[in-house]
Amino acid sequence: MYHLKIISSFAAAHNLLNYQGDCENLHGHNWKIEVTVATRDLDSAGLGIDFKILKRHTNEILDRLDHKYLNDLEFFHNISPSSEHISRYIFESLEEELAAPGVTVEEVRVWESDNACATYTRD
Numbered sequence: 268m269y270h271l272k273i274i275s276s277f278a279a280a281h282n283l284l285n286y287q288g289d290c291e292n293l294h295g296h297n298w299k300i301e302v303t304v305a306t307r308d309l310d311s312a313g314l315g316i317d318f319k320i321l322k323r324h325t326n327e328i329l330d331r332l333d334h335k336y337l338n339d340l341e342f343f344h345n346i347s348p349s350s351e352h353i354s355r356y357i358f359e360s361l362e363e364e365l366a367a368p369g370v371t372v373e374e375v376r377v378w379e380s381d382n383a384c385a386t387y388t389r390d
Contacts, residue, residue, distance in 0.1 A: 269315045270373065272303045273322050277329040281337040284347040293336075298350070299378040300329065300357060306370045316367045328360045350377045354387035 280295040302325050306315035331340070337348035342356050358375040365372065371389075378384040 269306050269309070270303055271306070271315050271318070271321065272301055273318060273325060275300045275302070275322065275325055275329055277333040279332050279335050279337050281343075281348040283349060284338075286347070296379045298353070299384075300325070301374075301376040301378075302357070302361065303373045303375075304365070304367075304370050305373040306367075308369050316365075316370045320367065321365070324361060324364045325357075327364070328357055331360075350379045350383075350385035351387070353377050354385050358387045358389075 276297060276299050278295065278297045280293060282293045283290045302321065304316060304321060309315055332353070337343050337353070340348075343352065346352050354375045354377040357377070358372055361375070362372050374386055374388040376384050376386045
């Protein structure tokens with residue numbers, strides 16, 4: 268099995284719901300995003316998926332989040348826009364948009380700081 272990873276980022280504001288502390292207040296992060304996909308097979312060029320394609324799809328999703336107030340976005344209307352939920356949002360969105368045969372989204376890791384991240388994987 269081959270595992271391919273790209274790293275990207277976005278900046279946005281949010282506040283956590285039902286949280287007792289400073290993060291309940293409006294604040295922002297410069298999130299670093301790691302996307303890992305997996306494939307068993309390679310194409311005739313020896314690629315599982317062209318990194319340009321994976322980056323393009325990922326960045327299209329991140330453009331929906333970048334410089335936004337995440338709480339206002341439809342996906343986060345009834346849930347807290349935590350790093351955990353953001354990782355699931357990116358994962359599920361990428362699964363829908365990525366139409367590369369034999370390539371599956373394996374995990375999305377969302378870093379809200381240099382030493383704190385959340386990862387979403389499919390069960």
